[in-house]
Amino acid sequence: MSMQKMRKPLGAAGVHAILGAYTVLALWPIFLVIANSFKERKAIFRDPLALPTIDSFSLIGFEKVLGKSSFGLYLFNSLSVTLITLAIVLLIGAMAAWALSEYKFKGNTLLSIYMAIGIMVPIRLGSVSILQLIVDLDLTNTRTALVLVYVAQSLPLAIFILSEFMRQIPGDLKEAARCDGISEYGIFFHIILPLVRPAIATVGVFTMVPIWNDLWFPLILAPSPETATITLGVQQFIGQYVTDWNSVLASLTMAILPVLIIYLIFSRQLIRGITSGAVK
Amino acid sequence: MSSIRLNNVKKAYGATEVIHGVDLDISEGEFVVFVGPSGCGKSTLLRLISGLEDITDGDLYIGDERVNDYRPKERGIAMVFQSYALYPHMTVYKNMAFGLKLGKTDKAEIDRRVRETAKILQLDKLLDRRPSELSGGQRQRVAIGRAIVRQPKVFLFDEPLSNLDAALRVQTRIEIANLHEELKTTIIYVTHDQVEAMTLADKIVVLNGGNVEQVGAPLELYNSPRNLFVAGFIGSPSMNFIKGEITLISDTGVTVTAGGGSAVTLPLKPGKATVGEAVTIGVRPEHMNEGADGDFHLTGRVDVVERLGDVSYVYFHLPDTERLTMSVPFTSAAKKGEAIAVSAASADIHLFDEQGQALERLP
Numbered sequence: 001m002s003m004q005k006m007r008k009p010l011g012a013a014g015v016h017a018i019l020g021a022y023t024v025l026a027l028w029p030i031f032l033v034i035a036n037s038f039k040e041r042k043a044i045f046r047d048p049l050a051l052p053t054i055d056s057f058s059l060i061g062f063e064k065v066l067g068k069s070s071f072g073l074y075l076f077n078s079l080s081v082t083l084i085t086l087a088i089v090l091l092i093g094a095m096a097a098w099a100l101s102e103y104k105f106k107g108n109t110l111l112s113i114y115m116a117i118g119i120m121v122p123i124r125l126g127s128v129s130i131l132q133l134i135v136d137l138d139l140t141n142t143r144t145a146l147v148l149v150y151v152a153q154s155l156p157l158a159i160f161i162l163s164e165f166m167r168q169i170p171g172d173l174k175e176a177a178r179c180d181g182i183s184e185y186g187i188f189f190h191i192i193l194p195l196v197r198p199a200i201a202t203v204g205v206f207t208m209v210p211i212w213n214d215l216w217f218p219l220i221l222a223p224s225p226e227t228a229t230i231t232l233g234v235q236q237f238i239g240q241y242v243t244d245w246n247s248v249l250a251s252l253t254m255a256i257l258p259v260l261i262i263y264l265i266f267s268r269q270l271i272r273g274i275t276s277g278a279v280k
Numbered sequence: 281m282s283s284i285r286l287n288n289v290k291k292a293y294g295a296t297e298v299i300h301g302v303d304l305d306i307s308e309g310e311f312v313v314f315v316g317p318s319g320c321g322k323s324t325l326l327r328l329i330s331g332l333e334d335i336t337d338g339d340l341y342i343g344d345e346r347v348n349d350y351r352p353k354e355r356g357i358a359m360v361f362q363s364y365a366l367y368p369h370m371t372v373y374k375n376m377a378f379g380l381k382l383g384k385t386d387k388a389e390i391d392r393r394v395r396e397t398a399k400i401l402q403l404d405k406l407l408d409r410r411p412s413e414l415s416g417g418q419r420q421r422v423a424i425g426r427a428i429v430r431q432p433k434v435f436l437f438d439e440p441l442s443n444l445d446a447a448l449r450v451q452t453r454i455e456i457a458n459l460h461e462e463l464k465t466t467i468i469y470v471t472h473d474q475v476e477a478m479t480l481a482d483k484i485v486v487l488n489g490g491n492v493e494q495v496g497a498p499l500e501l502y503n504s505p506r507n508l509f510v511a512g513f514i515g516s517p518s519m520n521f522i523k524g525e526i527t528l529i530s531d532t533g534v535t536v537t538a539g540g541g542s543a544v545t546l547p548l549k550p551g552k553a554t555v556g557e558a559v560t561i562g563v564r565p566e567h568m569n570e571g572a573d574g575d576f577h578l579t580g581r582v583d584v585v586e587r588l589g590d591v592s593y594v595y596f597h598l599p600d601t602e603r604l605t606m607s608v609p610f611t612s613a614a615k616k617g618e619a620i621a622v623s624a625a626s627a628d629i630h631l632f633d634e635q636g637q638a639l640e641r642l643p
Contacts, residue, residue, distance in 0.1 A: 170363060170365065172361045172362075172363045172365035173367065175332050175352075175359070175361070175365070176361055176365035176367075176423075176426075177367075178331075178332065178351075178353065179330060179352045179353070179357060179358060179359040179436075180353070180379030180430065181353035181379050181382070181383050181430065182353070182378070182379060182382050186382045190378070190382070191367055194369045195368065195369060
């Protein structure tokens with residue numbers, strides 16, 4: 001008994017310490033980026049860990065990025081590629097997951113395994129063939145190319161997670177709906193989707209973040225100035241001999257914002273889903 | 281409102297047949313209860329009728345139409361599930377209106393029907409609540425309401441009261457009976473509880489192992505069960521079975537001797553039974569009395585006495601270890617360990633041949 005009593009608060013404190021340490025570790029680079037983006041170049045190098053002071057405060061990076069580069073275009077490219085991919089992945093992923101989890105048909109298991117392989121094999125291994133394919137399709141330097149590749153990259157995990165969630169929806173509910181005279185599409189859109197909303201939000205976050213941060217595919221498939229994404233756009237400030245740190249940090253800071261907003265939208269759904277599930 | 285006819289309906293999963301050819305006629309407006317132990321196929325049969333499962337062989341008619349290949353929504357049925365199966369993200373109102381809304385029914389008409397139904401089921405104050413904010417009984421009423429608003433030809437109930445507590449079960453049972461009075465729609469109701477079956481049904485279908493054992497009105501099943509299974513299933517506590525032997529067949533009936541009891545002549549047609557055949561004598565606990573007034577006498581020793589207030593159950597055993605139950609008035613002085621003399625009237629005694637089939641009564 002006394003052992004248990006001793007252990008419990010210690011355990012809680014320990015858990016908090018570990019989680020706190022991890023949070024600091026994870027947020028540290030972001031803190032550095034944001035803090036330094038508001039500093040003069042010299043101040044960045046003199047004391048990279050310091051917060052901006054009245055002396056060292058400068059918006060030069062933001063001025064350069066917003067004034068002299070096509071930051072708006074990059075932002076638009078990143079946003080459009082991410083959001084369109086997200087919409088396609090969530091819709092097709094959810095529909096495929098529903099089909100795989102609900103209907104018995106020949107090849108169901110095979111298809112599921114095929115999808116699972118997609119999770120295990122990194123898509124970048126196929127970069128060369130993907131590039132060839134995109135060239136053959138005449139889609140180089142288009143956002144379409146990026147969307148296609150990202151959809152392919154994200155679908156397997158989306159289907160996997162969503163079908164697990166959909167399996168947990170009681171069969172009676174679907175059957176009640178069928179007896180209620182509701183079509184299969186009706187069941188999917190009006191019953192299944194609202195019920196797996198937390199899962200959709202989870203998948204949304206998991207899908208969005210890697211796409212937003214990706215440098216590889218924009219670099220090889222759509223490197224033109226018109227189609228460059230933020231991650232690629234930032235590269236122009238990084239030179240072989242000189243790197244414009246003010247601009248790099250400023251554009252990274254601004255790149256965080258949209259993704260943060262989308263995340264907040266999804267996480268609200270997450271929390272709502274969790275609490276509504278708890279009551280039922 | 282519609283009649284239903286099943287013609288040699290079979291269901292197999294792969295090579296395993298679970299429903300072995302069921303023939304059944306259900307008239308318009310009838311309240312039919314499928315009853316049987318778990319795994320007897322009663323729910324499967326209901327799902328075959330609903331269209332949630334495909335019929336492997338045979339024909340199913342609802343009204344005059346053969347509906348084998350119709351999907352559930354085309355059959356004009358509404359089903360109430362044991363788990364309620366309410367849409368958790370919709371209010372009570374939306375739960376009831378949902379099917380109609382997607383069926384493109386006129387909005388004003390939907391509203392009228394939902395409110396009318398809610399009134400019948402006393403749900404009118406709960407229309408804005410979600411299922412999670414309702415009690416079990418209220419949820420079940422919503423599930424029933426959802427079925428009613430669709431104005432189906434047939435209601436299907438799949439063990440609707442199993443998740444309710446005892447008091448609520450009785451109350452809801454009465455509500456369902458009243459509802460049937462009011463709506464006069466054909467109802468098929470599945471339960472494993474024979475009390476529900478006896479109280480609700482116009483007609484009971486007793487199922488066992490995918491076969492129909494007997495179809496009949498509740499009292500018909502109680503008074504003249506066709507075989508051992510039905511005899512043991514209908515009635516609570518269940519019928520006592522005593523091993524015996526036919527000693528004489530005459531014009532006045534069949535005379536049997538029980539292992540530990542007296543000989544008795546029962547007013548039954550012998551049928552195919554012969555003298556010397558081993559038979560089973562069936563006596564309901566409520567038809568046994570203490571003392572020697574009846575025609576059939578047994579003596580045994582009391583194991584346990586359960587006093588329920590109005591009635592007491594005496595569990596006793598015969599010398600050859602057969603265990604029996606008797607229900608007696610609460611005034612009974614039976615005591616554990618004591619010898620007891622029991623008798624029953626010959627008119628109340630059932631006899632089953634070696635195959636477990638009941639012998640018919642003499643007219």
